[in-house]
Amino acid sequence: MSTGLKWRWCHDIREIPAVAWHTLQTERTSPFLEYEWLHSLEASGCASRNTGWLPCHLLVESGGQLIAAAPLYLKSHSQGEFIFDQEWAAVAGQLGERYYPKLIGMAPFTPATGYRVLVHPDYSAAEVWPLMLAIIDRFCQDNDISVFSLLYVDLDWRAQLESDGLTPRITHNYQWHNPGYRSYEDFLSQFNANQRRNIKRERAAMEKSGIQLKIYTGEEITPRLLSLMYDFYSNTCAQFWNWSKYLNRRFFESLYPNYRQRLVLVAGERNTEILGMSFCVRKEDRLFGRYWGCREEVKFLHFNVCYYEPIALAIREGIRNFDPGAGGSHKIRRGFPATPVYSYHRFYRPRLQQVLVPYLNRVNPLMLAELENVNQNEVPFREDVLPSLSALTQE
Numbered sequence: 001m002s003t004g005l006k007w008r009w010c011h012d013i014r015e016i017p018a019v020a021w022h023t024l025q026t027e028r029t030s031p032f033l034e035y036e037w038l039h040s041l042e043a044s045g046c047a048s049r050n051t052g053w054l055p056c057h058l059l060v061e062s063g064g065q066l067i068a069a070a071p072l073y074l075k076s077h078s079q080g081e082f083i084f085d086q087e088w089a090a091v092a093g094q095l096g097e098r099y100y101p102k103l104i105g106m107a108p109f110t111p112a113t114g115y116r117v118l119v120h121p122d123y124s125a126a127e128v129w130p131l132m133l134a135i136i137d138r139f140c141q142d143n144d145i146s147v148f149s150l151l152y153v154d155l156d157w158r159a160q161l162e163s164d165g166l167t168p169r170i171t172h173n174y175q176w177h178n179p180g181y182r183s184y185e186d187f188l189s190q191f192n193a194n195q196r197r198n199i200k201r202e203r204a205a206m207e208k209s210g211i212q213l214k215i216y217t218g219e220e221i222t223p224r225l226l227s228l229m230y231d232f233y234s235n236t237c238a239q240f241w242n243w244s245k246y247l248n249r250r251f252f253e254s255l256y257p258n259y260r261q262r263l264v265l266v267a268g269e270r271n272t273e274i275l276g277m278s279f280c281v282r283k284e285d286r287l288f289g290r291y292w293g294c295r296e297e298v299k300f301l302h303f304n305v306c307y308y309e310p311i312a313l314a315i316r317e318g319i320r321n322f323d324p325g326a327g328g329s330h331k332i333r334r335g336f337p338a339t340p341v342y343s344y345h346r347f348y349r350p351r352l353q354q355v356l357v358p359y360l361n362r363v364n365p366l367m368l369a370e371l372e373n374v375n376q377n378e379v380p381f382r383e384d385v386l387p388s389l390s391a392l393t394q395e
Contacts, residue, residue, distance in 0.1 A: 004062055004063075005060055005061070005062050005067070005128065005131060006060070006061050006062070007058065007059065007060050007061070007131070007132070007135055008059050008061070009056060009057070009058060009059075009139075010055065010056075010057040010058075010059055011054065011055050011056060011057075012042060012055055013035070013038050013039050013042050013055060013057060013071075014039065014042065014043060016035075016057075016059070016066070016069075018035045018036075018039070020065075020066040021034075021035040021066070021069065021118075022035060023066065023120055023121075024066065024067075024068070024069055024118035024119060024120055025118065026121070027283075027284050028284075029114075029118060030107070030112065030113075030114030030115065030116075030154070030283075031262050031281050031282075031283040031286075031288070032107035032110045032112055032114065032281070032288075033071055033107055033114070033115065033116075033118060034259075034262075036255070036258045036259040037107065037255075037259060037262075038071060038107065039254075040251050040254040040255055040259065041107070041108050041109070041251060042055055043250075043254060044247075044248055044250040044251035044254055045248065045250070046108065046109070046246060046247050046248060046251050047073065047108040047109075051246075052075055052076040052077045052079070053073045053075065053080070053108050054073060054074040054075075054076075055072075055073060056072045056073055056074045056103065057069060057070065057071050057072055058070040058072055058132055058135060058136065060128050060131065060132060062123075065120075066120070067119065067120040067122070067123050067128065068117060068118065068119045068120065068123065068125075068128040068129075068132065069117070069118045070105060070117045070118070070132055070136075071105060071106075071107065071118075072103055072104065072105050072136075073103070073104055073105075073106070073108060074101050074102075074103055074145075075100065075101060075102050075103070075104055076100050076101050077100065079244055079246075080108060080109040080244065080246050081104065081106065081111075081151060082111035082326045083111070083149070083151045083152075083169070083171055083341075083343050085147075085149075088147075088352075088356060091352070091355060091356070092146065092349075092352055095351045095352065095355070097146060097349050097351060097352055098144075098146060099146050099147065100146075101145060102145060102146060102147040102148070102149065103136070103139070103140055103145055103147070103148045103149070104148075104149045104150070104151060105149070105150040105151065106150070106151040106152055108246075109246045109247065110152075110290070111151075111152060111173065111325070111326040111341075112152055112288050112323055113152045113153070113154065113155065113323065113341055113342075114152060114154050115150060115151060115152045115153050115154060116153065116154040116156075116157040117129055117132060117157075125157075125160070126160075129160065130164075133164055136148060137346070137348075140346075140348050141348060145348060146347065146348055146349050146352060147345060147346070147347055147348070147352070148345070148346045148348070149343060149344070149345045149346075150166070150343060150344045150345075151343045152341060152342075152343065153342045153343060153344055155342065158342055158344075161344045162344075165346070166344035166345060166346050167344065167345050167346070167347070167356075167357050167360050167361075168342055168343070168344055168345075168360065168364060169342070169343045169344070169345060169360050169364065170340050170341070170342060170363075170364045170367045170368060171340075171341045171343070171367070172338050172339060172340055172341055172367070172371055173323065173325075173326055173327075173338075173339060173341055174324065174328065174329070174331040174332060174336035174337065174338055174339065175321060175322065175323045175324070175336055175337070175339040176307075176311060176314070176321070176322040176323075176324070176335055176336050177320070177321055177337070177339075177392070178314060178315065178318075178319060178320050178321065178322075179388075181315045182315075183315065184311070184312050184315055186315070187311065187315060187335065188200070190335070190381050190382060190385050191335070191380055191381055191382065192380050192381065192382055192383075194380070195333060195380035198333075199308070199334065202300040202303050202304070202308070203300075203304065203308055205299060205300040205304075206268065206300070206301070206304055209270075209298050209299075209301075210270050210271075211268045211269065211270050211275065211298060211301065212268070212269050212270070213266065213267070213268055213269075213304060213305065213309045214266075214267045214269055215264060215265070215266050215267075215309065215313060216263075216264070216265040216266075216267065217263065217264055217265075217282075218260065218261060219260075221256065221260040221263050221265060222256070223253055223256045225265060225277075226252045226253050226255055226256055226260075227249060227252065227253055228274065228277070229252055229265065229277055229279050229291065229293075230247070230248075230249045230251075230252040230253070231293070231295075232276065232277050232291070232292065232293025232294060232295070233245075233247065233252070233279070233291040233292075233293050234293070235293045235294070235295070236291070236292060236293040236294075247291075262281050262282060262283060263279070263280070263281060263282075264280040264281070264282050264287065264310070264313070265277055265278070265279060265280070266278045266280065266305040266306070266309050266310060266313075267305065268294075268298065268301045268304065268305050274295075275294055275295055275296045275298060275301065276292070276293065276294030276295065276296070276298070276301045276302070276305055277292065277293065277294075277305060278291070278292040278305040278306045278310070279291040279292065280310055282319070285318060285319050285320040285321065286319065286320070286321050286322075286323075287310060287313070287314055287319050287321070287322040287323070288322075288323050288324075288325070289306055289307075289310060289322070289323065289324035289325045290325055291325075292305065292306050303334065306324060306325075307324060307331070307334050307335075307336070308334070310322055310324070311335065324336060332374070332378050332379055333378075333379075333380055335379075337374075337375045337379050337389050337392055338371040338374045338375055338392070338393075339371075339392050340367070340368065340371060340392070340393060345360075368393045369393075371392070371393045372389075372390055372392075372393040375389040375390070375392065375393070376389065376390075
């Protein structure tokens with residue numbers, strides 16, 4: 001254990017000076033682990049004790065300086081994670097074990113790969129993470145917590161977590177990958193002839209409906225636009241019974257002005273009226289789709305503002321990866337192959353460990369095989385393009 005380091009738990013990110021958190025961020029830090037995003041989630045009341053997301057951030061300091069942080073939350077349920085473990089909770093009940101509360105590491109309500117401990121550039125994760133994991137283990141054991149989970153883990157952190165003895169779980173989402181397209185036509189050329197025609201038809205439908213697509217970034221994003229985005233998000237949640245409304249208007253509005261440089265809003269407009277809009281987050285060469293909604297149902301509007309127009313932006317500006325958000329197998333036919341997502345878990349109750357660890361060791365290879373099968377048989381790319389998708393499911 002490193003000497004001279006002190007640690008503490010923090011139950012409100014507002015107790016941490018923003019400038020101190022900023023020193024831990026790099027260009028590769030997930031935008032959803034940045035101070036402004038997490039601050040908005042907590043200050044708005046979306047991620048709080050009342051919603052079952054009690055902040056429980058682990059901080060490491062040296063000489064009064066923050067040198068590492070693990071954004072963590074103590075959960076009393078499994079909602080808003082999108083790595084579904086309700087069956088695990090049921091198994092725990094059958095074994096006579098208590099499953100909740102549990103400790104998780106992720107940005108609340110944000111199923112986007114990139115979670116990892118944040119470390120000051122003068123230190124290394126190899127130096128401070130063993131200390132942090134030992135503190136987490138003791139915290140969970142002392143507080144009778146059954147499970148510690150890290151969700152949507154940064155792929156570069158996987159080897160470290162596996163060497164620490166955490167058990168992986170492989171799920172998936174659908175992501176667009178840019179091998180270096182020079183134009184939108186270059187992207188379309190990857191599809192078979194039938195799907196190329198379909199996408200062109202869906203793109204052309206906007207002009208036929210009198211809709212113009214517009215992208216808002218930076219100073220173009222106003223409080224009014226963010227409030228409108230909340231209305232669209234709220235409408236979408238109301239339309240689907242199995243969608244939970246986790247965010248409030250205060251969250252969206254609080255992203256102005258300190259986070260708007262990360263935002264990309266893609267709107268469909270008719271006569272200057274915004275009919276629908278998607279909410280994306282960009283950092284460097286990565287783009288993430290998060291929310292969408294509309295005031296009027298227009299055929300193919302969703303596909304255009306959520307997929308096609310962000311892809312066009314990505315090609316123009318050299319974005320390498322576009323994660324459009326959770327769910328939706330319809331994304332496969334629009335150029336989003338199935339992509340593995342990794343979470344890591346530690347079970348502190350022996351009976352849970354005896355049941356769930358062997359189970360995960362059996363099903364993880366099956367999941368990878370299924371994803372490769374989906375990509376080879378359901379992604380409508382030309383046959384000579386399909387073999388390149390195998391790299392997405394390689395260990």
